[in-house]
Amino acid sequence: MTVTWEFTRGDYYRTYTSAWWVWAFVLAGGWTASAFSSVNAHIDGPELEEVPVHSLRLSRKEPRSEPIEDSPTIEEIDTRRHTVLGAYGAFLSDIVAIAGAPLLADPTCPTTDRFRECLVAAEDAHIDAVRDPARLRVYAQAVSDLEKSWQQALSYAKRKGASTFDETDQDALRRARGLLDIALDENAFAAERRAAMHKAVALLGTVIDVPHQASTAIEHRVERLEIEG
Known part of the structure; x- marks a missing residue:
């Protein structure tokens, strides 16, 4: 059995079978639904799984704290x-040492x-550090320079x-070194030691x-030898 519907426009009309119209409507609706579903799937994507925050490993590295060295005190x-x-x-009190390393007593060296x-x-740095503790680092550096310069001067001399x-x-x-040996010789006569010293x-x-x-120090040493002798 065929059902027809009429489309009338003025004096013109046509008769269509209901089957064609129904199938056209069904196909158009199916295509629209399929396209809409595809777009939603593309936008929404798969459902995300919830992950506990505490299980995540942070890629950012925490800054490493550098060890802080204790600053030396002014007493140290x-x-x-x-x-x-x-x-x-x-050294300045030992005339024998001076005779052996005279450059250390020579300011022109x-x-x-x-x-x-x-x-x-x-x-000078010590005085400044006593007045202002903020100058302690400058004082420490000055003493480091002093230690280094002393070792260099002593080694060179x-x-x-x-x-x-x-x-x-x-x-x-x-000749002075030879005379000092006599001045400090326990077996030498007192007068001989004193003459050699001078x-x-x-x-x-x-x-x-x-x-x-x-x-002064060499005189005291010679006098002590005289007393002990």
Whole structure:
């Protein structure tokens, strides 16, 4: 059985079978639904699985904290400075050591001059640090420079000995060392020791300025030998 429907427009009409119209409508609707479903699937995508936050591994690395070194106290820095001062003072009080390394008592020697400059700079830095604790780092650096310059000056003076002096001065230094050996000889006579001491100091004085404490120290040593003898 065929059902027809009429389309009338003015004096014109046509008759269509219901089957064609129904199938056209069904096909159009099916295509639209399929396209809509495909678009939704493309937009929405697969359903995401919920993941606990605590199970995620963060890619960002936490900054590593650098170890903080304790800053030295002013007392600790003072101790280092006094160690150098003590060693230098002991050298200036030992005329035998001076005769063996005269460059360390000679301010015209570059390494000795550098050391003395560091000595003054460290003293000034100490005064500043006492007045202003913020200057402590400057003081610490000044003492480090002092320690380094002392080792350089001492090593250079011991290594060179009297080799940098002219022949006359080298001869005077050599004779002075021999006289000092007599002055400190327990088996020598007291008068002989004392005479040798004075001649040694005088000879050294022709080459370098003999520190007063060195002259005083050798006199005390000779006197002690006389008392003990």
